Amino acid sequence: MKSxxxxxxxxxxLPLLLFxxxxxxxxxxxxxxxxFYANRIYLNPAFAGLEPGIGVSGxxxxxxxxxxxxxxxxxxxxxxxxxxxxxxxGLHLLNNTEGLGRLATNQAGLVLSxxxxxxxxxxxxxxxGRLVQKSLDWDPLVFSDQLDPVYGVVNAxxxxxxxxxxxxxxxxxxxxxxxxxxxxxxxxxxxxVRSHLGLSFHHLPYLVNRSARGNDSFLNLDTRxxxxxxxxxGMIIPITIFRGAGMDISFSPNxxxxxxxxxxxxxxxxxxxxxxxxxxxxxNFYLGVLYQNRVFLPNAFHTDAFILxxxxxxxxxxxRRDAPPSFFFGVSADLNSTGVGPAAGSVFExxxxxxxxxGSNANAHMRGPSLRKNRVLDCRHFx
Numbered sequence: 494m495k496s497x498x499x500x501x502x503x504x505x506x507l508p509l510l511l512f513x514x515x516x517x518x519x520x521x522x523x524x525x526x527x528x529f530y531a532n533r534i535y536l537n538p539a540f541a542g543l544e545p546g547i548g549v550s551g552x553x554x555x556x557x558x559x560x561x562x563x564x565x566x567x568x569x570x571x572x573x574x575x576x577x578x579x580x581x582x583g584l585h586l587l588n589n590t591e592g593l594g595r596l597a598t599n600q601a602g603l604v605l606s607x608x609x610x611x612x613x614x615x616x617x618x619x620x621x622g623r624l625v626q627k628s629l630d631w632d633p634l635v636f637s638d639q640l641d642p643v644y645g646v647v648n649a650x651x652x653x654x655x656x657x658x659x660x661x662x663x664x665x666x667x668x669x670x671x672x673x674x675x676x677x678x679x680x681x682x683x684x685x686v687r688s689h690l691g692l693s694f695h696h697l698p699y700l701v702n703r704s705a706r707g708n709d710s711f712l713n714l715d716t717r718x719x720x721x722x723x724x725x726x727g728m729i730i731p732i733t734i735f736r737g738a739g740m741d742i743s744f745s746p747n748x749x750x751x752x753x754x755x756x757x758x759x760x761x762x763x764x765x766x767x768x769x770x771x772x773x774x775x776x777n778f779y780l781g782v783l784y785q786n787r788v789f790l791p792n793a794f795h796t797d798a799f800i801l802x803x804x805x806x807x808x809x810x811x812x813r814r815d816a817p818p819s820f821f822f823g824v825s826a827d828l829n830s831t832g833v834g835p836a837a838g839s840v841f842e843x844x845x846x847x848x849x850x851x852g853s854n855a856n857a858h859m860r861g862p863s864l865r866k867n868r869v870l871d872c873r874h875f876x
Contacts, residue, residue, distance in 0.1 A: 522753055522764055523695065523721055524566045524589050526554060527800045527825045529749050529768070531844035534570045534585050534604055536725060537667035537693040539619030541606040542574040542581015550846035564591045572604070581606035585621060595630040617669040628658045629711050655713045663718070667693030687729040695721040700757060721753035745772040770800065777818055778805035785827070798827035798840065821846040
């Protein structure tokens with residue numbers, strides 16, 4: 494969730510933004526992904542180990558394509574499910590580079606999740622501890638005290654670099670509730686509906702303890718990392734009337750609300766961005782349309798983008814035709830409508846996920862009555 498959501502009229506102000514960032518005068522914003530459920534561990538650590546076996550996933554995001562050294566974000570995660578202990582384990586890597594100063598953020602984290610199963614509900618808890626390194630190349634940056642109105646850059650700057658690399662630790666925590674059931678008269682109109690709600694706290698030490706400091710200042714200032722709170726949820730509603738035609742059709746409404754800043758749950762003082770949309774799933778393919786805004790109400794000043802995404806699942810070569818899909822792929826494009834977006838170019842994102850040993854049974858360790866009463870919900874569709 495970078496300040497990239499803020500409507501800036503001139504994208505040549507990027508060096509100045511980096512300067513303010515390094516001074517700690519503006520709160521640093523985390524990257525935000527358009528296909529947020531394709532990057533589940535980043536969205537919420539409670540999603541780790543959601544599927545049986547071992548899974549790997551990756552994402553590449555290019556923002557402001559027409560701007561030199563715009564935002565470039567790359568992520569990788571590996572996770573596995575330990576069904577006997579109801580645990581999920583994960584490794585999460587993230588790289589984000591931006592601006593003329595090549596401000597780079599590298600993160601490496603370990604993720605642990607735990608599932609409390611029920612008959613039709615699961616409750617997932619997850620946490621991630623990670624190390625963060627930030628680096629900055631000062632040489633390309635030009636500050637205002639170096640400029641002469643006639644001759645251009647002629648003066649030396651009073652800004653004295655202290656660090657070109659900083660390190661600090663970080664911690665996230667999240668929870669997700671998942672439910673499978675039906676609604677409608679006699680539960681026949683929509684059976685096996687999947688729904689979920691999630692809440693995650695990112696940079697938790699700086700939310701719980703306001704005196705805590707993350708050494709992310711290149712000028713060795715006493716700054717605090719801006720906490721981020723994320724609410725998310727969605728449903729998968731199967732359309733039963735098409736089953737006789739040999740097609741598995743579902744609709745999936747989803748939402749995500751990010752709030753990042755120093756005032757907990759303050760809409761006025763935090764960077765608040767909402768994403769709301771609908772996916773259509775036909776067999777193993779999907780098409781999604783989402784709307785992203787600083788607020789949910791349509792407004793020409795606040796509107797950021799419409800997000801179009803397409804993707805699907807496949808068994809991959811060598812797998813049985815009736816085997817659960819093991820390979821996921823997805824691409825998306827943000828159609829920016831205001832602010833810096835139209836001038837700087839659109840946002841493009843590519844995701845993949847591959848699941849090894851996906852045919853294993855997550856409930857194989859349960860026997861008899863316990864299987865009927867409590868079970869770990871599978872992950873056949875989407876989330």
